[in-house]
Amino acid sequence: MDEIVTQQQTAPEQVSVASRKIVMDVRDITKSLPLGRERIDILKGISFQILSGEFVSIVGPSGSGKSTLLGIIAGLDNPSSGQVLVDGIDIARMSEGKLAAVRNQKIGMVFQAFNLIPTLTAQENVEVPLYVGKHKGLPSARAKELLALVGLSHRLDHRPSQLSGGEQQRVAIARALSTDPAIVIADEPTGNLDARNGENVLNLIADLRAQTGKTFIIATHDPNVARRADHAIRIVDGLIGELDVASGSITQ
Template identity: 80%
Template sequence: MDNTIEQTNQSMGEAEQKIVMDIKNITRTLPLGRERIEILKDISFQIMSGEFIAIVGPSGSGKSTLLGIIAGLDNPTTGQVFIDGVDVTRLSENKLAQVRNRKIGMVFQAFNLIPTLTAQENVEVPLYVGKHKGSPSVRAKELLTLVGLSHRLHHRPGQLSGGEQQRVAIARALATDPALVIADEPTGNLDARNGSNVLKLISDLREQTGKTFIIATHDPAVASHADRAVRIVDGRIAELDHTHGVITQ
């Protein structure tokens, strides 16, 4: 494999840790008749470069709403989200789209691959938005090799297993060399074996690339693979867990 990825991305041990995301006093309310329902209540925490963070909580806890806000897909009612020092809650939609393309890679539970495109073409798609160095096809081949799919370059999603589709989705999330990779229930549509393989892949990629990974999950077993958990209950942070794999309700 070409050494471009290793040259562009330092390993976690070599990279100097810094704050890549600073979430400050986030609230989110939604109207319900004449009332307003509080979905998120004064959420604040920081994420350091190279961390593998799990946002954990049961259905309805607010974790998906929080994930959408930190991914720049939704706005908080009050509060700020800084990505690499830039307050993304105050950006125009055009500038926010640029930040998402350059700094954030997204992985979804349902994979969200384009069914008519090959694995390689799906990974290339983000590279045709904005300006990115190098050849999209070369970058896509490198990343698919990194996730163990060099033999599936020309297969379409319908020809791949669920685990393979999620690997393609992870490669696509890495395509633009983002600072953060955000995954919403990345193992939700996978069986236990494939889910475990995807989580191991995320851990391995974090070690190899130094990227910051943030996953949202309702499953404590999935969260136990992360370095640290942010546990959300009823829209508040119930626990900031700094111990590997210890999450209780």
């Protein structure tokens, strides 16, 4: 644990909180869905800000609205009302074409189920986002660089079925970083991994954050994952509760 804390403190953005900018500003987000003749309120007015270089966890039990919130801030779903500003750009009401471009440039996604393309090699999976939009350099060179960063230089030509779960998640993280996004959003990144590989992925995220200074937002139900973050946003019945990261105690 001491090693992890040291790594986090060396991240460039942590030198001065005042010098960091707001990379995500969520303003009064609501989300409701029809159920018969009624509407169910899933999110009831969520607001928070995230600074560059922060590691933030979003926690909450099943049905709390955590996954819905994650989809909205990642640009995969629209809120019923409110704003989601990513680097000052409101993604809540964008057309799908413009939104896809913003996601490609500013947001990297890591999924619990890895979502790798089974017929492609590790290198080819990391290259895929680089063929959308304009990006510097050769996709192959960028993919090799990132796979080396996550410790998989020896697995470039292996397909997902030839990789362990932990290795597949490392490929997924490399893919999320491929377009050099400002923010990396991960949905239960340790959920399909055993304890050892889950810990390895968390250590990798801490290392990458220290090396790149990127912002990481992780949705999780695991209090151990939440405690590794700078702070946690606890979703309770569609609202934000406060979570003391050090003790894990919750208040509303």
